[in-house]
Amino acid sequence: GNSVTQMEGPVTLSEEAFLTINCTYTATGYPSLFWYVQYPGEGLQLLLKATKADDKGSNKGFEATYRKETTSFHLEKGSVQVSDSAVYFCALSGQYGQNFVFGPGTRLSVLP
Amino acid sequence: GAGVSQSPSNKVTEKGKDVELRCDPISGHTALYWYRQSLGQGLEFLIYFQGNSAPDKSGLPSDRFSAERTGGSVSTLTIQRTQQEDSAVYLCASTLSGGGYYGYTFGSGTRLTVV
Numbered sequence: 642g643n644s645v646t647q648m649e650g651p652v653t654l655s656e657e658a659f660l661t662i663n664c665t666y667t668a669t670g671y672p673s674l675f676w677y678v679q680y681p682g683e684g685l686q687l688l689l690k691a692t693k694a695d696d697k698g699s700n701k702g703f704e705a706t707y708r709k710e711t712t713s714f715h716l717e718k719g720s721v722q723v724s725d726s727a728v729y730f731c732a733l734s735g736q737y738g739q740n741f742v743f744g745p746g747t748r749l750s751v752l753p
Numbered sequence: 754g755a756g757v758s759q760s761p762s763n764k765v766t767e768k769g770k771d772v773e774l775r776c777d778p779i780s781g782h783t784a785l786y787w788y789r790q791s792l793g794q795g796l797e798f799l800i801y802f803q804g805n806s807a808p809d810k811s812g813l814p815s816d817r818f819s820a821e822r823t824g825g826s827v828s829t830l831t832i833q834r835t836q837q838e839d840s841a842v843y844l845c846a847s848t849l850s851g852g853g854y855y856g857y858t859f860g861s862g863t864r865l866t867v868v
Contacts, residue, residue: 673854685796685844685859692854730796734857740809741786741846741857745795 643668647731647744662716664731674714675732757860774830778847788844835867
């Protein structure tokens with residue numbers, strides 16, 4: 642079945658540092674890939690998505706590129722802020738919406 | 754509705770009681786998912802509906818858990834004879850049919866505490 646692996650946290654960075662959170666996946670066919678974010682005390686929010694190979698999803702300064710050759714969808718941000726402190730989940734859905742699965746989440750803490 | 758609505762937002766129940774959790778998806782969304790998130794943990798897939806049918810029930814942890822969806826809209830997750838390990842936040846998500854192209858919208862969840 643489909644699965645997602647992402648780097649274990651927690652990740653602690655200073656403000657304005659560069660962020661990378663690795664995500665790799667296993668899937669058949671042509672899955673869609675997502676990053677969701679969960680801020681403290683809040684629900685899950687879609688951060689960005691990509692639905693086909695070589696697509697780049699971007700939002701709020703975050704980016705991720707769908708790399709089929711390496712089965713990866715790494716999340717990056719050039720300069721993190723304290724307000725980016727949250728748990729980040731990489732997720733995948735099958736071509737027809739089935740098997741919508743999540744990675745274990747990576748907790749990011751950004752220090753001023 | 755404008756978003757995915759879940760009720761109740763909080764539920765405290767005694768061990769051994771049955772509970773029902775409700776999810777009202779975005780109007781027109783044919784696909785609906787239930788997840789469980791234990792404290793500090795990731796999301797555990799429970800069940801997936803396409804319309805009223807559930808092609809994937811593989812995540813239901815035991816036969817105490819069941820779910821149904823009627824009219825292609827509202828879904829109810831029922832937990833019978835609740836146990837303390839059932840304590841978690843139960844999340845519902847919906848999307849238009851066709852996979853991830855449209856993205857998935859989550860509700861705010863039901864926090865279940867079994868005492």
